[in-house]
Amino acid sequence: MTAFLARLLGRLPIGYLQLMHHPGRLLAALAGVAFANVLVFVQLGLAGSMAESVAIPYRLFQPDLLIISPAESESLSDASTLPRQRMFQALVHPDVTGGTPIYMGRSTWISGNDASSSIQFFGLEPDAGPFVHEALAAPLISLSLSDTALVDTLTRFVDMRGFAAAHPEAPVPFEMQGRQLGAIGTVSIGGGFGGDGVFLVSDQTFFQLFPQRSSATPSHILLALDPGADPGRVATELAQLYPPDAVRIRTVTQAMEQEVRYQMTERPTGLIFAFGVVIGIIVGIVIAYQVLSADVADHIREYATFKAMGFRQGFFVGIILEEAIILAAIGFWPGLALSELFYRSLAYLTNIPIFMTPDRAVAVFIGTIIACAMSGVLAMRKLAAAEPADLF
Amino acid sequence: MTETAIEVTALEHFFGDGEARKQALFDVNLAVARGSLTVLMGPSGSGKTTLLTLMGCLREVHAGSVRLLDRELFQSDEISRIDMRRRLGFIFQAHNLHDSLTARQNVMMGLQVHGRGDPKRHALAADHLLDLLGLGQRLDYLPGNLSGGQKQRVAIARALASNPDIIFADEPTAALDKVSGLAAVRLFKDLGRARGTTTVMVTHDPRILDLADRVVTLEDGRIVEDRAGTARNNASTAPA
Ligand SMILES: Nc1ncnc2c1ncn2[C@@H]1O[C@H](COP(=O)(O)OP(=O)(O)O)[C@@H](O)[C@H]1O
Numbered sequence: 001m002t003a004f005l006a007r008l009l010g011r012l013p014i015g016y017l018q019l020m021h022h023p024g025r026l027l028a029a030l031a032g033v034a035f036a037n038v039l040v041f042v043q044l045g046l047a048g049s050m051a052e053s054v055a056i057p058y059r060l061f062q063p064d065l066l067i068i069s070p071a072e073s074e075s076l077s078d079a080s081t082l083p084r085q086r087m088f089q090a091l092v093h094p095d096v097t098g099g100t101p102i103y104m105g106r107s108t109w110i111s112g113n114d115a116s117s118s119i120q121f122f123g124l125e126p127d128a129g130p131f132v133h134e135a136l137a138a139p140l141i142s143l144s145l146s147d148t149a150l151v152d153t154l155t156r157f158v159d160m161r162g163f164a165a166a167h168p169e170a171p172v173p174f175e176m177q178g179r180q181l182g183a184i185g186t187v188s189i190g191g192g193f194g195g196d197g198v199f200l201v202s203d204q205t206f207f208q209l210f211p212q213r214s215s216a217t218p219s220h221i222l223l224a225l226d227p228g229a230d231p232g233r234v235a236t237e238l239a240q241l242y243p244p245d246a247v248r249i250r251t252v253t254q255a256m257e258q259e260v261r262y263q264m265t266e267r268p269t270g271l272i273f274a275f276g277v278v279i280g281i282i283v284g285i286v287i288a289y290q291v292l293s294a295d296v297a298d299h300i301r302e303y304a305t306f307k308a309m310g311f312r313q314g315f316f317v318g319i320i321l322e323e324a325i326i327l328a329a330i331g332f333w334p335g336l337a338l339s340e341l342f343y344r345s346l347a348y349l350t351n352i353p354i355f356m357t358p359d360r361a362v363a364v365f366i367g368t369i370i371a372c373a374m375s376g377v378l379a380m381r382k383l384a385a386a387e388p389a390d391l392f
Numbered sequence: 393m394t395e396t397a398i399e400v401t402a403l404e405h406f407f408g409d410g411e412a413r414k415q416a417l418f419d420v421n422l423a424v425a426r427g428s429l430t431v432l433m434g435p436s437g438s439g440k441t442t443l444l445t446l447m448g449c450l451r452e453v454h455a456g457s458v459r460l461l462d463r464e465l466f467q468s469d470e471i472s473r474i475d476m477r478r479r480l481g482f483i484f485q486a487h488n489l490h491d492s493l494t495a496r497q498n499v500m501m502g503l504q505v506h507g508r509g510d511p512k513r514h515a516l517a518a519d520h521l522l523d524l525l526g527l528g529q530r531l532d533y534l535p536g537n538l539s540g541g542q543k544q545r546v547a548i549a550r551a552l553a554s555n556p557d558i559i560f561a562d563e564p565t566a567a568l569d570k571v572s573g574l575a576a577v578r579l580f581k582d583l584g585r586a587r588g589t590t591t592v593m594v595t596h597d598p599r600i601l602d603l604a605d606r607v608v609t610l611e612d613g614r615i616v617e618d619r620a621g622t623a624r625n626n627a628s629t630a631p632a
């Protein structure tokens with residue numbers, strides 16, 4: 001290792017040798033870096049998982065454009081509605097080939113042993129097949145049978161094993177909103193931060209479950225466009241058909257990104273994650289600084305000697321950065337391993353979609369190196385105390 | 393290059409400011425010939441170390457002139473003093489070895505100050521020098537596992553490694569036993585002869601005085617005596 005680093009650096013790897021010479025200090029530093037990494041990974045994991053769970057319901061649909069209400073909120077599951085009239089207005093546009101309303105409502109499912117889950121209902125016209133994920137098109141048709149539903153096998157807090165065999169010929173009965181329903185199929189969506197599971201029903205069943213809702217006021221409107229049409233251009237042209245601020249028109253991707261941004265920057269949870277990341281970074285910088293500056297202080301006479309020998313400032317900067325990068329590059333791995341463990345436990349316990357992504361691992365690795373280097377830069381101020389004239 | 397390695401003219405030095413201002417050197421004049429061994433003597437507090445650090449570019453020269461290897465140090469900037477120091481070797485009272493580096497690695501640092509080089513060749517040169525100083529069996533020892541005398545010899549090897557033009561030493565043999573102390577100073581002398589290395593050394597060791605070309609005595613910041621040493625070969629002694 002020494003020989004390899006010596007060749008890499010073009011000098012003896014003094015920083016490496018210094019760190020190895022004090023194993024206790026090295027271990028403390030690595031534990032600190034790993035701990036900071038875990039803090040950051042956990043926060044980023046939760047934030048990523050929130051983004052992921054925001055995205056999941058959007059992936060059920062594949063319209064070209066989405067018309068949503070102009071209400072403040074940016075969330076798909078928000079309670080705001082808009083007049084179905086907006087859909088008919090859009091159909092006038094020559095490039096709009098079809099439209100379908102979707103109705104959304106939330107309900108609590110009390111299952112046997114006083115466990116309860118918050119269920120997000122999507123009510124869709126049974127012939128809305130072209131607007132939904134291919135895998136849903138066929139089951140959707142079966143929903144035209146009144147009081148049937150597709151239930152979420154990943155629903156949190158409920159034992160869904162009994163629903164695995166649900167089929168249109170063999171509906172599995174359950175009760176919700178005081179109504180007897182039959183599960184005729186399943187989806188695998190799972191809980192996010194806003195709910196514990198997602199159930200799909202026909203629009204007619206939806207109105208039975210939520211009698212206060214009317215077919216005239218859907219939650220959103222999905223539009224299909226002529227394959228050759230540019231969604232961006234059509235969106236702009238559609239906007240001109242409506243009174244100002246009557247609707248917002250987005251592609252699914254735009255709407256999804258908008259909601260992620262909204263959840264991250266305007267909702268308390270998102271801000272807590274950001275705050276957590278900052279805390280993690282500060283903890284890492286402080287711990288690495290403590291170790292690096294203690295190391296400089298311990299070697300002040302040696303550094304003064306090197307100064308007397310004619311080594312320039314850059315040499316000392318190099319040693320400290322070498323130490324910083326070694327701490328970052330080694331401490332990162334136990335941090336990554338622990339975080340992976342944490343993700344898996346959390347995913348297992350809560351069903352939220354939390355997992356390591358290569359992008360995140362690389363970003364945190366680079367961030368760790370930068371943070372440790374910053375600690376090194378702070379620790380360098382201590383170098384000024386190395387005064388070669390005092391050595392004699 | 394002239395035959396004078398160090399030329400000190402009307403050098404004064406002060407420590408502190410205002411009330412606490414204290415003069416440590418008064419009108420010091422000294423010319424040290426290339427390749428010579430000059431010994432500085434004098435009671436404690438007489439200014440020997442101060443003079444050494446000024447000549448060794450470790451302190452800024454505020455008043456008077458120090459010409460070192462034909463360069464004026466008066467009002468020189470930090471960078472040029474650092475570069476100058478690469479041509480010098482220092483042996484301190486304390487060995488100041490790096491505790492995480494082996495004897496060999498400590499000596500190699502003396503070579504690496506000159507920039508990237510072949511580490512294998514650096515290691516060979518270090519081994520050779522340590523061998524000369526009787527440490528051939530201790531190459532891979534950390535300073536923590538060496539005796540005081542052995543550490544000081546490693547420090548001497550480090551100072552000699554980069555083939556300096558001038559060696560400054562402050563009581564370098566204090567930690568050495570009779571035999572190795574004398575051996576180390578003989579090595580300085582031999583190097584001086586072979587390479588033209590100049591040595592300025594603070595010492596009270598009478599045996600070393602016998603090897604000196606010149607003995608300068610300081611008292612209260614002034615040179616009170618400047619005489620030829622008792623070394624048999626005094627050919628390189630500069631005129632006083
Ligand atoms: N860094 C310093 N600050 C203030 N006074 C100093 C400093 N270094 C040396 N002195 C003073 O300068 C005088 C000469 O000191 P020094 O050169 O160390 O003498 P020597 O090496 O001959 O014992 C002493 O009176 C000492 O107290």
Ligand SMILES: [Mg+2]
Nearest residue numbers: 392440441562
């Ligand atoms: Mg002294």
